[in-house]
Amino acid sequence: xxxxxxxxxxxxxxxxxxxRLYGFRRQVWPAIISVPLLTxxxxxxxxxxxxxLARPLFPSQAAGSLVSGADGAIGSALIGQNFSGAGYFHPRxxxxxxxxxxxxxxxxxxxxxxPQLRADVRKLVEDYRRRNELTPETxxxxxxxxxxxxxxxxxxxxxxxxxxxxxxxxxxxxxxxxVRQLIAEHTQDRQLGFLGEARVSVLALNLALDRRxxxxxxxxxxxxxxxxx
Amino acid sequence: xxWFEYAAFLGIVVxxxxxxxxxxxxxxxxxxxLLDQALxxxxxLLYRLLRVQPEQEMTAPVYLACFLIFTVLGAxxxxxxxxxxxxxxxxxxxxxxTTPLTSDLAINTAVSFSTTTTWQAYAGESTLRYLSQLxxxxxxxxxxxxxGLAVGIAFLRGFAxxxxxxxGNFWVDLVRGLLWVLLPLSLAGGLALVWxxxxxxLSPYVEARTLEGTAQTIAQGPVAALEFIKNLGSxxxxxxxxxxxxxxxxxTPLTNFLALLAIAVLPAALPIAxxxxxxxxxxxxILLAVMVVLFAAGLVVCDAAEKSVPAPLAxxxxxxxxxxxxxTRFGVGGSVLAAVVTSNGATGSYNSMHDSYxxxxxxxxxxxxxxxxxxxxxxGTGLSGLILIALVGAFMGGLMVxxxxxxxxxxxxxxxxxxxxxxxxxxxxxVLPLTSWALIADAGRAGLTVNGGPRGFTEILFxxxxxxxxxxxxxxxxxxxxxxxxxxxxxAMLAGRLGTAALALLLAGRFAAQGRKPATIGSLPCDTPxxxxxxxGAVLLLGALCFLPALALGPIAEHFQP
Numbered sequence: 001x002x003x004x005x006x007x008x009x010x011x012x013x014x015x016x017x018x019x020r021l022y023g024f025r026r027q028v029w030p031a032i033i034s035v036p037l038l039t040x041x042x043x044x045x046x047x048x049x050x051x052x053l054a055r056p057l058f059p060s061q062a063a064g065s066l067v068s069g070a071d072g073a074i075g076s077a078l079i080g081q082n083f084s085g086a087g088y089f090h091p092r093x094x095x096x097x098x099x100x101x102x103x104x105x106x107x108x109x110x111x112x113x114x115p116q117l118r119a120d121v122r123k124l125v126e127d128y129r130r131r132n133e134l135t136p137e138t139x140x141x142x143x144x145x146x147x148x149x150x151x152x153x154x155x156x157x158x159x160x161x162x163x164x165x166x167x168x169x170x171x172x173x174x175x176x177x178x179v180r181q182l183i184a185e186h187t188q189d190r191q192l193g194f195l196g197e198a199r200v201s202v203l204a205l206n207l208a209l210d211r212r213x214x215x216x217x218x219x220x221x222x223x224x225x226x227x228x229x
Numbered sequence: 230x231x232w233f234e235y236a237a238f239l240g241i242v243v244x245x246x247x248x249x250x251x252x253x254x255x256x257x258x259x260x261x262x263l264l265d266q267a268l269x270x271x272x273x274l275l276y277r278l279l280r281v282q283p284e285q286e287m288t289a290p291v292y293l294a295c296f297l298i299f300t301v302l303g304a305x306x307x308x309x310x311x312x313x314x315x316x317x318x319x320x321x322x323x324x325x326x327t328t329p330l331t332s333d334l335a336i337n338t339a340v341s342f343s344t345t346t347t348w349q350a351y352a353g354e355s356t357l358r359y360l361s362q363l364x365x366x367x368x369x370x371x372x373x374x375x376x377g378l379a380v381g382i383a384f385l386r387g388f389a390x391x392x393x394x395x396x397g398n399f400w401v402d403l404v405r406g407l408l409w410v411l412l413p414l415s416l417a418g419g420l421a422l423v424w425x426x427x428x429x430x431l432s433p434y435v436e437a438r439t440l441e442g443t444a445q446t447i448a449q450g451p452v453a454a455l456e457f458i459k460n461l462g463s464x465x466x467x468x469x470x471x472x473x474x475x476x477x478x479x480x481t482p483l484t485n486f487l488a489l490l491a492i493a494v495l496p497a498a499l500p501i502a503x504x505x506x507x508x509x510x511x512x513x514x515i516l517l518a519v520m521v522v523l524f525a526a527g528l529v530v531c532d533a534a535e536k537s538v539p540a541p542l543a544x545x546x547x548x549x550x551x552x553x554x555x556x557t558r559f560g561v562g563g564s565v566l567a568a569v570v571t572s573n574g575a576t577g578s579y580n581s582m583h584d585s586y587x588x589x590x591x592x593x594x595x596x597x598x599x600x601x602x603x604x605x606x607x608x609g610t611g612l613s614g615l616i617l618i619a620l621v622g623a624f625m626g627g628l629m630v631x632x633x634x635x636x637x638x639x640x641x642x643x644x645x646x647x648x649x650x651x652x653x654x655x656x657x658x659x660v661l662p663l664t665s666w667a668l669i670a671d672a673g674r675a676g677l678t679v680n681g682g683p684r685g686f687t688e689i690l691f692x693x694x695x696x697x698x699x700x701x702x703x704x705x706x707x708x709x710x711x712x713x714x715x716x717x718x719x720x721a722m723l724a725g726r727l728g729t730a731a732l733a734l735l736l737a738g739r740f741a742a743q744g745r746k747p748a749t750i751g752s753l754p755c756d757t758p759x760x761x762x763x764x765x766g767a768v769l770l771l772g773a774l775c776f777l778p779a780l781a782l783g784p785i786a787e788h789f790q791p
Binding site: 023024026027029030031032033034035036037038039041042043044046047049050051053054055057058061062063064065066069071072073074075076077078079080081082083084085088092096100101102103104105106107108109110111112113114115116117118121122125136137138139140141142143145146147148149150151152153154155156157159190191192194195196197199203206207210 | 230233234237275278279280281285287288291294295298299302303306325352354355363364365367368369370371372399400403407412415416419420423424425426427428429430432434435436437438439440441443445446447448449451453454469470471474475476477480481482483485486538539540541542545546547548549550551552553554555556557558559560562563564579580581582584585586587588679680682683684704705706787790
């Protein structure tokens, strides 16, 4: 109430406003200026400060964790890519675009009650069993036959990787133990011991396989199949 | 290990609620804090630019008007920005932006982000320029989150104050919330995210040639600027279409855990801040206990639903849990935890596709939203929602002991009871008619692309429940980018946000004007486990009365399908 009387005292010509309206009038300027001003602070200022601190500290992460080959980028360590060759580890099925389209992330969004899901998974199970020469009794790991949420999942479960060992060892002429060792080297455990799940990066594994194959034969004597398995 | 992750999460949330709650109380009571030296000059500058006198306080109607105008202007600003986004400088190249920004989509996105719903009827990487994501979306994440926090604090002051006409100063609460809470935490969180692999660049989309020789275009962007405040401010709309399932937005189990903490800690700290402001800490702990119990119950049921292979796939010889629509690095545990936390936290940042969840799993998520986002809830709105429903419990309790109902010394008379009743009616009065309309209209049913039957019903119900609760989650097979859905969901979002704020603030004004009745032998104690049970009962009873029929037609029917 005293605010109203102050204004009346300051400005004798103005018609005194009722006290409640006075409160409203004072808010007009802040209301108009607050959105652009605070947008600048939070939408431009904050990202600039974050970038100034983060990009020098973590340059490759900020750039997207890109993996480079001889002719430029071959992908990102975090983003899955498709593999279909017999000598490569295969990733999870993907519903991102036509498969691992990193401009169209997403899942298949089929409800468990939707018969289409059963049909899709059944076909994926058959393909997986056939490609990896599994017996019908071997259970197939669920991640090998289901679409991920993003369609760009770079990982597979260690169980999934292990079931692909025979196919890869045969295709590349490596010993199965060597391939299993590669898997063990590239398996990431649960973070901090309890967060998430153990996982293997498909791209990292396949890069390691290619690197091994590009080494001169003399150095990789232990990869030749030694006698019977 | 899942249970360890769940227990660790809940333990850390409750453990942090105490110090963070005390900090929040100090910030909004304008007492000294550690950050004052760095932030007070900025605060003073902002008050000068805004022409705000921080000592002046506002009555409830003025506070509400400021909030409404701020929200509306934010929406208008974002709308205009989106309409002109093709003229903005910077990436990505327009040839990647294959979804046109029609005016109904722009309206929907503008309303959505200015109400913290962040319902996204678009896919970020094929629709928005980088500057839109920064100046439009990231900024609104901060502003809408801070304004929600301000309203929540003003509501709490209604109980903390006696015989006062004013509830605080909206601009002061807004600036303080931004400078002392949201900005510092987002900076720390953003650094942690980049460290773990979240990109922060303005580069063009990377054209890679994969190891097998095919082309892969990889979308980039200033992701880390958006991703932390997305969760901290109870917004939820992600940079990419797959939201927190996208490996760039959420690369490791640790970023997932941090994201979920960002969603839950501030809303869990608010009951403690409430108790602190009142001088009655136990009242705050009791409210937090109600939240924890409801949270744990939902988590147990959702986990049970998702931990096994779905029944239709059981005879195909697969082993594991339900990983359809989930990411390997999170597994069932990290995905279910995220689903329950986000559906409770009015934050739509899912890391797995809800449409691929079992019926019981979806039931939990839907129920969490329909109960009013009071289990932790949105920043500022969660606690006020829980208190409003607890007032129903206090009302019933007061009648049982034959006394005028009161809560913490504040009388709940006829006028106050009207506000509370309107609040309880708000969600069903918006969700149920809109859902019915969408089911009858061809344009509504056209949104169902893949799943039909009870699941289709659930998808539509989920959409409106999510919008009214300002959650923003979706069941992704619903094609909501149509004029019908863009406009009806906008109605739901505005009703939820503005309706609850109006009711909460006007009620708080009435409470602040009251004196505080001393506690007598006959008054209902509000800081005992008995009251917690009353509040819990009120939450479940109101939810069941309003929504059991709808749930029976949706997830429950789907669960009992042969």
